[in-house]
Amino acid sequence: MTQAVFAQQNSTAKDLDWKLGVQAYTFKNFTFTEALEKIKSIDLNYVEAFPGQTIGNGIEGTMHYEMEANTRQQVKQLLESKGIELVAYGVVSGKNEQDWRNLFEFAKEMGVKVINSEPAQEDLDLVNKLAGEYGVTVGLHNHPKPSTYWHPDTVLEAMKGRENIRACADVGHWIRSGMNPVENLKKLEGHIASVHFKDLNENSSEAHDVPWGTGISDVQAMVNELKRQDFEGVISVEYEHNxxxxxxxxEKSVNYFKRISE
Structure with a gap:
């Protein structure tokens, strides 16, 4: 075994700059402020916000990308006070060119690195252009079939010639669509901007989340594959149960992930 191969196989999440955080939809029954507090309580420093969550902490409105300038400033201060970085935003799509531009302006101002989205296919060229203009990557998210991007082949086709569009790999939804997440990660190698990470209780469209390492998703194999790819990006806990x-x-999931990715 060469030294280079040995080093690659022994890369850690820290070496690869993985940003493990939480998709705030996990705490959709709480305010964004409460979500940040929960995230910090389990020693994580990154969040993916979604439009519609009440902000809380005395700040009016929701985490929508059309929030006013003073609200954005208050949210920035809230994030700074909690020691949490807003690294991704979604799943969200614009309705027209001006709406898309508003979304990208928000993302750039808030420091968002990835917008996770399921744009209409006729909007892909526009989205790619705006992503380049604003310096924000778009990750095509795969809700279960029959959604537009449920299959990685569709995602790969949508990315052709569009250098600012990549994949938001939701590994749980692949299982719900009857596919193998490790094989799909391999298929998307080099094109993944972010991951919605999950472990599910069964292979079915009705499966629900369970603590990582206790379900059928082969968490270790997924981690190993992301390491093999030298993936560097956002990994969001998206726990949609209980x-x-x-x-x-x-917390059990995060501790397990940290242990097996070291």
Whole structure:
């Protein structure tokens, strides 16, 4: 075994600059402020916000990309006070060119690195152009079939000739669509901007989240594949079960992930 191969196989999440955080939809029954507090309580420093969550902490409005300038400033201060970085935003799509531009302006101002989205296919050229203009990557997200981007082949086709569009790999939704997440990660190698990470209780469209390492998703194999690819990007916990009391399960998941990715 060569030294280079040995080093690659022994890369750690820290070496690869993985940004493990939480998709705030995990805590959709709480305010954004409460979500940040929960995220910080399990020693994570990154969040993916979604449009519609009440902000809280005395700040009016929701985490929508059309929030006013003073609200954006208050949210920035809130994030700074909690020691959490807003690295991704989604899943969200614009309705027309001006709406898309508003979304990208928000992302750039807030320091968002990746907009996770499911744009209409006729909007892909526009989205790619704006992503380049604003310096923000777009990740095509795969809700389960029959959604537009449920299959990685469709995602790969949509990315052709569009250098600012990549994939947001939702590994749980692949299982719900009857596919193998490790094989799909391989298929998208070099094109993944962000990951919605999950472990599910069964191979079915009705499967739900369970603590990572206790389900059927082969978490170790997914981590190994991301390491093999030298993936560097955003990994969001998206836990959609036990909505009001999921934090202990998420903490178990995070601890397991950190242990097997070292």
């Amino acid at each position: 909505w009001d009391s999921s934090l202990p399960e998420i």
